[in-house]
Amino acid sequence: MTESVKIAVLGGGSFGTAVANIAAENGYQVSQWMRSKAAVQEIKSTRLNSRYMPGYQLSLNLLPTTDLAEAVTGASIVFVSIPSKSFRDVVARIKPFTNAEQIFVSTTKGIEGESFKLMSEIIQDELSTDNVGVLSGPNLAKEIAKRHLTASVIASTNDEHCQLVQKVLGNDYFRVYASNDTYGVELGGALKNIYAIISGLAAALGLGENTKSMLITRSLAEMSRFAVQLGANPMTFLGLSGVGDLIVTCMSPLSRNYRVGFAIGEGKNLEQAVDELGEVAEGINTLKIIRDKSIEMEVYMPLVTGLYKVLFEGATVKEVARGLMLGAHKQDVEFILKDGTQ
Numbered sequence: 001m002t003e004s005v006k007i008a009v010l011g012g013g014s015f016g017t018a019v020a021n022i023a024a025e026n027g028y029q030v031s032q033w034m035r036s037k038a039a040v041q042e043i044k045s046t047r048l049n050s051r052y053m054p055g056y057q058l059s060l061n062l063l064p065t066t067d068l069a070e071a072v073t074g075a076s077i078v079f080v081s082i083p084s085k086s087f088r089d090v091v092a093r094i095k096p097f098t099n100a101e102q103i104f105v106s107t108t109k110g111i112e113g114e115s116f117k118l119m120s121e122i123i124q125d126e127l128s129t130d131n132v133g134v135l136s137g138p139n140l141a142k143e144i145a146k147r148h149l150t151a152s153v154i155a156s157t158n159d160e161h162c163q164l165v166q167k168v169l170g171n172d173y174f175r176v177y178a179s180n181d182t183y184g185v186e187l188g189g190a191l192k193n194i195y196a197i198i199s200g201l202a203a204a205l206g207l208g209e210n211t212k213s214m215l216i217t218r219s220l221a222e223m224s225r226f227a228v229q230l231g232a233n234p235m236t237f238l239g240l241s242g243v244g245d246l247i248v249t250c251m252s253p254l255s256r257n258y259r260v261g262f263a264i265g266e267g268k269n270l271e272q273a274v275d276e277l278g279e280v281a282e283g284i285n286t287l288k289i290i291r292d293k294s295i296e297m298e299v300y301m302p303l304v305t306g307l308y309k310v311l312f313e314g315a316t317v318k319e320v321a322r323g324l325m326l327g328a329h330k331q332d333v334e335f336i337l338k339d340g341t342q
C-alpha cells in the first residue's frame, strides 16, 4: 500500500470506476462510494462492475461501499464522479464527514442550470472550501480500462494539490498534466459534449470527412468564444481539456453524447435515444443551459442554436445545415482576434 494515503471516489459509474481503479492499482487504499448495494456486492465477490465497465478487473485496493461516511472520512482526496443533476445533493450529504485539509476534485462535465455553476463551484458552495480541483481531458473510461495511453489535466490554483493528484493517478498509461485555469478546463469539458452530439448526428447521416473536420474546428471556435466571454483563458482550449477532449468525443462511438446524436441521426427521437443509452449524456442538459446563456450574453453560437432547433423545436438537420452554410459572414471570422474576442 502506498503510504497510508486514503482516496475516496464518489460515483459507481464508468468514469468513477476508472479513476478509483487507477489510484488503487497505484497502491492507494481507495474507497469507492456507490448507491447500488448489488454493485458493491458484485465488486466484493468478483472484482467487476459489470454494468458500467464490463470485463474490467478491479484492484483489491478498491473498496466499494454504500456508506458515505465510510468513504469520505479521512480521505486525502475526494474525487466526485456524480452526474451534474445529482452533484449538489451528493456533495451536500458529505459535509459532516469532511475536514479542512481534504482536497475535492470534480470529474463531472456538466453545468447546473438554475445557477449556471460549474461542479467545482458547487463544491465550494456546499463545503465552504477552496481546496477544489477539476480533472478533465480526452478520457473515455472504456479506453482507460483497456490501458490505452491516455492524458488528463488536473486544474487547481494550488500547485501542491495538482502535484498530489499527478502522483496518485499517474502511471505508465495515464499521464496527468497540471493547469491553473480551473474555469477554462472545467467549462471546456462541459461544452464539448454539445458538439459531440452534433458530430454523432453528422456521422449517422453519412456526412463526409470535410464536414466532420469543419464541425470540430468550428465547434472549437464557438466554445472558445463563449468561454473567453466568461473569463477563461483561450489557450486552455488548445490543450487536452479543450480541443483534445473535443476531438475524442466528436470522433468516438464510445462517447455517450456522440451515441445520442447518432441515434437521433438514425431517426430516433430524443427520449428513445437517451433511454437506449442507459448512461448519462450530459450534453443534452448543457445544450439547453448554453443556448439560454448565449442569448442572455449575446454570444454568437450558431451550432448550439442549430442543435437546439433540431432537438427541441422540430427543425430538420437539412434546413439547419442550409441556414448555417448560407448564413451572413458578418460574425464568421475564422479565429479569435488578438484582443481575445471574436
Ligand SMILES: NC(=O)C1=CN([C@@H]2O[C@H](COP(=O)(O)OP(=O)(O)OC[C@H]3O[C@@H](n4cnc5c(N)ncnc54)[C@H](O)[C@@H]3O)[C@@H](O)[C@H]2O)C=CC1
Pocket (backbone or CB within 6 Å): 011, 012, 013, 014, 015, 016, 017, 034, 035, 052, 081, 082, 083, 084, 086, 089, 090, 107, 108, 109, 110, 139, 140, 141, 142, 278, 279, 280, 282
Ligand atoms: N465515462 C467517461 O468516459 C467519462 C465521464 N466523465 C464524466 O464523469 C461524470 C460521471 O460519468 P460516468 O461515471 O461516466 O457516468 P455513468 O452514467 O457511467 O454513471 C453515473 C453513476 O452515477 C450514479 N448516480 C447517479 N445519480 C446518483 C445519485 N443521486 N446518487 C448517487 N449516485 C448517483 C449512477 O448510479 C452511476 O453509478 C459525467 O459528468 C461525465 O461527463 C468524464 C470523463 C470520462
Ligand SMILES: O=C(CO)COP(=O)(O)O
Pocket (backbone or CB within 6 Å): 109, 137, 138, 139, 140, 141, 193, 196, 245, 248, 249, 254, 255, 256, 257, 258, 280, 281, 282
Ligand atoms: O468526456 C468523455 C471523454 O473525455 C466522455 O464523453 P461522454 O460522456 O460523451 O461519454
